């Protein structure tokens with residue numbers, strides 16, 4: 149038989165193999181983004197997931213030099229309805245399929261992705277196997293997701309006089325660039341750096357970055373985050389970083405039925421009452437089983453009321469579940485990064501009073 153996706157519930161979706169045409173088992177997720185395939189493919193938060201694109205045509209701009217979110221792709225496989233075989237764009241360097249092969253990514257095209265998305269939304273995220281060749285073994289990727297994607301050595305993104313230390317749980321390049329555009333020199337450190345290592349860079353602000361997997365799988369970083377909170381240095385949590393910050397402050401994290409992945413998630417800013425359209429990519433969310441006295445929820449998702457952001461009432465802490473750097477996606481929420489930069493500047497002159 150032809151290439152196929154076999155789902156945990158027994159469903160089968162047939163398609164045509166693309167990329168390296170290997171066999172792989174991983175969690176199947178769905179993104180509804182209509183643009184930014186290169187950014188999605190290279191976002192480390194998708195590490196070890198089979199990413200289904202609901203937009204019917206993928207790869208029509210090819211792959212360019214500047215839209216990478218990291219140096220390679222960590223997805224397990226991709227599923228599309230149609231993969232463009234003759235991409236055209238003035239910045240294109242290589243075709244999508246060529247890029248998949250160069251990163252050793254497998255996939256299927258010609259799949260009824262609308263039916264697949266409906267199934268995942270009805271039954272929830274599940275595991276699946278992409279089988280391109282019945283004769284070959286099925287590989288199961290590692291569970292050490294953050295260890296796979298984090299930087300091995302510290303590096304610096306130059307920018308300006310504010311010093312931000314970014315703990316790299318799988319950070320997106322556009323997030324680092326957005327911060328450096330706000331007068332910050334960003335020092336990117338491996339995810340499991342110690343409190344002492346972090347403090348040795350004398351940070352004016354700390355970023356807990358986005359990244360793949362279940363936040364509870366890397367709970368060893370929570371004691372470090374708690375110590376950082378005691379230092380009262382401005383802290384920004386984004387997506388996985390938001391979840392880790394939440395766990396450090398008394399929230400719980402829970403797996404969502406099928407997550408939020410796409411470029412049009414409506415989030416309400418509870419202070420201004422404005423609704424932002426946001427870029428999102430997560431499968432876990434924070435919950436509070438009791439009232440957390442020190443926390444003020446600042447943002448909620450209008451589709452399902454989940455928590456999208458909070459601040460600490462007395463510490464300089466901002467945290468959001470969505471992606472204000474918007475790579476790809478709408479830029480409605482860029483102010484979050486601007487507010488973090490303002491918080492750093494205020495705290496540098498001793499002007500932060502909670």
Ligand SMILES: NC(=O)CC[C@H](N)C(=O)O
Nearest residue numbers: 358359361387388431432
């Ligand atoms: N983009 C992210 O940081 C994702 C966070 C986490 N891995 C989740 O799926 O919920």
